[in-house]
Amino acid sequence: MKFVEEIVVEEFLPTLRSMLAEDLRDRGLTQSEVAEALGISQSAVSKYAHGDVARRAEFTEDERVQDLVERVGEGLTEGGMSPVQALVEAEVLIRRLEDGDVLARLHEEAMPELAEYDGSFRVHDPESELRTTERVLSSLRRGLRRLENTSGFATLIPAVGSNLVVCTPDAADLDDVAGVPGRIFDVKGRATVPSEPEFGVSEHVATVLLSARRAGSDARAALNVRYDPDIVDRLADAGLSTVEFDGDRPTDEAVAAALGDAPGADVLYQTGGYGVEPIVYLLGPDAETVAERVGELV
Structure with a gap:
């Protein structure tokens, strides 16, 4: 695991300080004055x-770095810029270079796992895609661990398999919903999660969510279990x-028709149709809450 701050400290700051030191020396400052x-x-x-x-x-x-060095060098030499202001100017540029720019690319080189974001992530933005x-x-992982550790959950898995899904806050389509590739199946009485969760791998449960x-529902997570009137009654x-x-x-x-008068419903269910297995869908604000509600059924 490599933090972008490490890239800044190990790669950017030595270069910037070296460039600034050279600029200040060229402007006539002594070694002692440059250090100060x-x-x-x-x-x-x-x-x-x-x-x-x-x-x-x-x-x-990079012309932006060159411009910063020139402005800071001139400001520190002529007194038009305080050390604090120089720091702020450098911080602003650093954040800019982290935002899908050169620092993001160097971070991606150090952590190839970030490549799927195409350098578009903003590490310090709490609302960034990353x-x-x-x-x-x-x-989703926490919810899945809870399900795996819930004794009896396997008995609730329908013939089509279960899936626990979670969507992003502004989800618009299936690619904004994460789930388990291949779904969760009952293997010899044990709920088995076949692989790590991914986005865009669930169609059935994600569509319902x-x-x-x-x-009108504000649910962010959903899980399907087998239908039984007793299951619905116990949830109620x-x-x-x-x-x-x-x-x-x-x-x-x-x-939409079912939630017309009850957008805040916690449970959706259908009793089957032509070629459609009856299913119960548990909704919730997050995967952990939905997994916790399974405890009411086992």
């Missing part, structure tokens, strides 16, 4: 001056709101 201006030791300035610190061409050839998707996957959200007895929808109608249309 940059808040580093004189020995560090000496290393920069003698080329003992490697520079990354990605930064030395953080959003990882939160969804993290919630998205339909519920379009009908646990204080959950249950609503039936028509399994013969298109999912989006049927769910």
Whole structure:
């Protein structure tokens, strides 16, 4: 695991300080004055001056970095910029370079797992795609672990298999919903999760979740279990709101009709249709909550 801050410290800052030290020396500052201006030791300035610190061409050839060095060098030399302001200017550029730019690319080189985001992630943005998707996957993994450790859950898995899914806050289609590839199956009385969760791998349960959200539900997670009148009754007895929808109608249309007067329903179920297995869908704000509700049934 490599943090982008490590890239900044190990790659960017030595280059920037070396460039600044050179600029300040060219402007007539002594080694001692350069050290004071940059808040580093004189020995560090000496290393920069003698080329003992490697520079990354990605930064030395970047016009934005060159512009920053010139502005900070001039400001510190002529007194038009305080060290704090110089720090702020550098921080602003660093954040810019982390936002799908050169620092993001170097971070991707250090962590190839980030390649799927095409350098578009913003590490420090709490609403970035990277953080959003990882939160969804993290919630899903916790929910799956809970299901795997719930004794008796395997008895609730329908013939088509179960799936636990979680969507992003602004989910629009199936690619915004994460689930288990291949679904969860009962293997010799044990719920088995065949592989790591991914986005865009669930059509059946994800479609129900998205339909519920379009009908006004604020649910972010869903799980399907086998249908039985007793299961529905037990969920209702646990204080959950249950609503039936028509399994013969298109999912989006049927769910919208069922939730018309009850958008906050916790449970959707259909008793079957032509070629359609009867199923119960548990909805919730996250995967852990949905998995916890299974405890009411075993």
